[in-house]
Amino acid sequence: MTPGRLQLAQGRRRLLGWGASYPGPAVTTEALAARVAERFDLRTQRHARLLGPRLGVKTRHLSRDFSAAVEAPRPGARNPELAAQAVQQAQMRAGLAPDALGYLISHTSTPATLLPGGSAEISRLVGHQGAHMELRQACTGFANALQIAFAMTAAPGSAPVALVGAETGSVFFDPHSLSRDAAQWVNFLQMGDGAAAVIIGPDDAQPGPYLHAAYFGQCQNPPAPGLTLRVGGSDAPNAPGGAVQFEHDYDSVARHGLALLDNGRAALAQAGWSVEDADLIVPHQASGAVAPWLAEQWQLDPERVCAHAAAVGNLGSASIWAALDDVMAHPPVRPGPVLFLGAEATQYSYGGGGVHLSEPKASVFLQNLVCKVPGRTLLQGLNLRLQSGQLYLLYGANGAGKSTLFKLLAGLLDGQAGLSVSDQGEVLARPLLGRRGSERALLGYMPQQGGLYEELTVVDNLRFRADVLCLPRPTERLQVQATAHGLQPVWTQTVGQLSGGWRQRVAFAAAVLAGPRLLLLDEPTAGVVEAKAQLWSRIRALCNSGACVFVSSHDTEDAAQCEHLIALSQG
Incomplete structure (x- = not known):
């Protein structure tokens, strides 16, 4: 059968x-x-x-x-x-x-x-x-x-x-x-x-x-x-x-x-x-x-x-x-x-x-956000409200502040020397800064450079991510990701051996491993040519499952894939 x-x-x-x-x-x-x-x-x-x-x-x-x-x-x-x-x-x-x-x-x-x-x-x-x-x-x-x-x-x-x-x-x-x-x-x-x-x-x-x-x-x-x-x-x-x-x-x-x-x-x-x-x-x-x-x-x-x-x-x-x-x-x-x-x-x-059963509060809510480091304003006057089950694209040229915003939402700028954030807002109904590590399993983040360890194999990268997030039944989760993203051909290869397209595929699998409610994808299609349609299909599937998906890109083809377009210019 x-x-x-x-x-x-x-x-x-x-x-x-x-x-x-x-x-x-x-x-x-x-x-x-x-x-x-x-x-x-x-x-x-x-x-x-x-x-x-x-x-x-x-x-x-x-x-x-x-x-x-x-x-x-x-x-x-x-x-x-x-x-x-x-x-x-x-x-x-x-x-x-x-x-x-x-x-x-x-x-x-x-x-x-x-x-x-x-x-x-x-x-x-x-x-x-x-x-x-x-x-x-x-x-x-x-x-x-x-x-x-x-x-x-x-x-x-x-x-x-x-x-x-x-x-x-x-x-x-x-x-x-x-x-x-x-x-x-x-x-x-x-x-x-x-x-x-x-x-x-x-x-x-x-x-x-x-x-x-x-x-x-x-x-x-x-x-x-x-x-x-x-x-x-x-x-x-x-x-x-x-x-x-x-x-x-x-x-x-x-x-x-x-x-x-x-x-x-x-x-x-x-x-x-x-x-x-x-x-x-x-x-x-x-x-x-x-x-x-x-x-x-x-x-x-x-x-x-x-x-x-x-x-x-x-x-x-x-x-x-x-x-x-x-x-x-x-x-x-x-x-x-x-x-x-x-x-x-x-x-x-x-x-x-x-x-x-119920619609959660806005996945991201920012109002008149200002983010500074000594001598420089990174983001200024930013208003943002992102709902669950929706697909958003943050569009802007290189240097516009897209990656900075994603790192701020992901909690990666917490504790940075000299960082100043006003009107902090909320991410998944939690404070923008100072979130506990256990709360970050609700958020998936795919950085622009993938965030993978090049000396580790594909399976070890994913296993490490599962261990850090304390995910239950990690072996089964890894098997699901291997099948869903077609990773079996490179499963035991080190990331350093992979092409740019394969790296992006592995990085995406790592970002969604915990089943996040908010998914941040920083330039996910960079270096992806042949499998771009399949990647967008997976992104849409996550949206259909109720997750809020926030994608950054400077590619006009990517902009055409999203229902909601947010333009960012010089912060």
């Missing part, structure tokens, strides 16, 4: 609203097992005690009562009804009128009817009179919908788009199958019903939260589907005696699940988002056991991995939006990037993105 071609959306989109809806009160695993045992004369308690803790789902919400082996959802708990309730919550949070949406996209694997699609009823229930569509997809349906919504909201002023996932999988289950199909125990104990929605709009430069780096990938040469619903389509229109049921190959999913999440991690890294630097990781919520398992596989603090499925079960196509709703209600202590990594075993696909 190979990752396949990646679809990576550009830019960021405003997260305007979110909401979730669940049918009825939460039902514990013990209560569910007792209910089924009593009503269908099945011995369920022993399996529930043994398998329940392994799946880690403690409670879930159900749209059915289990009063009969085959039954429809309760009134008010149908798939489109739950979806409409979630959309209405999102509309209220966004402050939108019922018909303010430009498009409504629903996604589900458990529709109320094969035709018409559920989006028609959802639209009617929420008062949306515009266009709508439904995607028939399970756990990564949200990611495909997000790709469509990113395209629809690319232009400034675009109307907002609602995305809603809903699943009522509990009705696709006959309790009698537990006695003849062991795989149905997994479905029985980890399933949950519910719906969740988000509303996204174009980037309007207003305070967040924002969605970034939306990605979707489809694996090639995959194994047989790990989850199927074979009956009900035109290949098999009749269900032979009983409910239409999911067929679940738990062992196959367990074997290949990590590869899907690893593919998602690589996609986020390509977009400039690092798992190590995220405040919270939200993997596909297949069960409550996924979070501790993934924390062990990726050597992460378990507290940084979301386990929302423990409270609501596997919500399939709605699980990521439902987890997002929970994150918004209980945000991490540090407001920062949250990474979502969806995975689906029906067709072995992966998709997700990143969210900045």
Whole structure:
């Protein structure tokens, strides 16, 4: 199984609203097992005690009562009804009128009817009179919908788009199958019903939260589907005696699940988002056991991995939006990037993105800055305000003061004899001068001459930088940089042996090693000819990840790459 071609959306989109809806009160695993045992004369308690803790789902919400082996959802708990309730919550949070949406996209694997699609009823229930569509997809349906919504909201002023996932999988289950199909125990104990929605709009430069780096990938040469619903389509229109049921190959999913999440991690890294630097990781919520398992596989603090499925079960196509709703209600202590990594075993696909829950203060704020050394004024009357997620170019001739400004922002002029700085301002909400060394990991700096040790190899230069910044898991970070920047051919060569283009590539990798929130690049394209387009692509990826990128150059070609141009003349 190979990752396949990646679809990576550009830019960021405003997260305007979110909401979730669940049918009825939460039902514990013990209560569910007792209910089924009593009503269908099945011995369920022993399996529930043994398998329940392994799946880690403690409670879930159900749209059915289990009063009969085959039954429809309760009134008010149908798939489109739950979806409409979630959309209405999102509309209220966004402050939108019922018909303010430009498009409504629903996604589900458990529709109320094969035709018409559920989006028609959802639209009617929420008062949306515009266009709508439904995607028939399970756990990564949200990611495909997000790709469509990113395209629809690319232009400034675009109307907002609602995305809603809903699943009522509990009705696709006959309790009698537990006695003849062991795989149905997994479905029985980890399933949950519910719906969740988000509303996204174009980037309007207003305070967040924002969605970034939306990605979707489809694996090639995959194994047989790990989850199927074979009956009900035109290949098999009749269900032979009983409910239409999911067929679940738990062992196959367990074997290949990590590869899907690893593919998602690589996609986020390509977009400039690092798992190590995220405040919270939200993997596909297949069960409550996924979070501790993934924390062990990726050597992460378990507290940084979301386990929302423990409270609501596997919500399939709605699980990521439902987890997002929970994150918004209980945000991490540090407001920062949250990474979502969806995975689906029906067709072995992966998709997700990143969210900045709140927009931080200006990355750089200077007002009427004056910087002097004895006998010379280096910078005078400088006003500057740089925002996160934006790309700025400082343009000026040699000697204009570009490198001086960058060194001042990077903290390299602190303590210089005779240095005088007035109205010091802030960098990443910290004083311009006197920052602690630990704070500088938030800032990446690529000086004009690269800042590399020529006698050290490429890998040793990067390892030294990781040690100085006390970065966790340095070996893995180095491997990520080697792959992302194509450094393998020169990995063990000393920097003194490299051409100018290779040196710049290594210096850039060193500057971004810590996943900085502010990146200062002093003449990064100097000496780079053939790989200049790839370098600008990496710079833009970092911007899309939410970093503020400040580039200096005297090259007019570089100026054309940036949305914001700042001219500096003689300080």
